[in-house]
Amino acid sequence: MSKLLIPAQRRERIQEYLTLHKIVRTVDLCEMLDASEATVRRDLEWLEQEGILEKTHGGAFLSQRMNIEPEYRQRAQSNPEQKRQIGAMAASLIETGDIVFINSGTTTTQVIHQIRDDPEISIFTNNFNAAHEMGEPGFHHFSIGGEYQPRSKSLAGRFAMENLKHVYANKAIIGVDGISLKYGCTVPSNGEAEVVRQMIERTTGDIIIVADHSKWGVVSNFQIATIDEVDVLITDEAIDKAAFKLLEAHSVKIKIAKAN
Template sequence: MFSDERKAMIVAYLSEHRRLTVAEVAAHLDVSETTIRRDLHELEHQGLLRRTHGGAVGLEVAGFEPSVQEKSHRFAPEKSRIATRAQQFIRPGDTVLLDSGTTTLEIAKALPDIPITVVTNSLAISAEMAQREKVSVVMLGGELRKTTGAFVGPFAERMLGQVNVDKLFLGMNGIDIDRGLTTVNAIEASTKKAMIASAREVFLVTDFSKFDQVYLVTVGDLGVIDTLICDSPLPPEYHALCVDKGIEVVIAQEQPEGEQNE
């Protein structure tokens, strides 16, 4: 196996598992631990991971975030299925709040040109919605986080305190049984809380990779949402928690040709 091929596999492994140990990756790739340590050193120098004692973590786990462009390539088919299912909940006349994020951007792309009002803190989503003749767009102000393309902070929260939306489609970095809904940045977490407070109905849109992940700041307990839309069946403990809290679970599974979601 060539060095570049091996390092690409390490990055892919880390993208899926979020953290790794030298021993497990050496066994997985059938190479020496010395080779893996050298690869991790080079990958850290390239800005692709952060080394830890005995292994490495992805930059997101280490407190950094990939850009929107980098995230958009992750689990793209899954996000597309989630978006297709999510837009079916939006009706003419609705006022819809779309959180910033790559999954919510896919929802914006999937929306037909119908008479609705879209409120968003996302540059990319506002640009997408501006192409719809029948859609009214309300852009939240605030400080622009260039990593996520989101306007956040006190100005955005002040505007959110003055609006009432029918449906919020919310993205999240991590979902955990004990720690709830978490994200990387404290200011963005505060803005997400204000979004939840402004909405009559909250939809969490997430792919399978977000479960059992915990980040720096807790946004809220899983009970703050009304509906969870995911690309695959939930782990049993999460499904049980949703049932206990009265959360509707919608699975946007890939359908055989000719079949539709129920």
């Protein structure tokens, strides 16, 4: 009988279920394991302490670690159409007269490519790849400078940080490698994290996160913002419905980018 399972066996089954389904309700675990709610809660607490999952009200979801920064080319091959759609929606939020911070990444490259021609728009970015690909922009484009980071095709370091001290933006559009209720928005590189945190500190308006559905539940090495610091999340239609509700409960406005 499943009620004879020892704690290690119950926890293994919980991990197996989460690996397959990504999210689970406590009530379903109670039935699956033939265990009391108190027992299941203790198992979830233990697994959360191990960094395997994050507890939510009434359940838990899988916590996925990203310890090594992927190569830019590798990241670009992941969900390219969703990133294009997200980029288009984010670009549409940029208005005449805006000064916008945009960081590095494959999704934010899509944002920059789709900004309309408007000489009254100013973009400040450490996204070296977008600058390299875009040609002659129809808006004011400012590279913040800094040391080139080949793995992410970005700019970071002391020069980038110093240049940001002279600018205030009214919007920030930020790409992340992970977004999690407990750990917030995270990236794998400390250099990128330092730049983005300064962008956020010097933004007077909305902090807009652009992230496809695969970033939900992923936790990387360096936090750039808590969930409560995020104003808007632009994502795609495959975002988990439970994630949608959890983020809305933290006053995050969610925009779903759809195919044209």
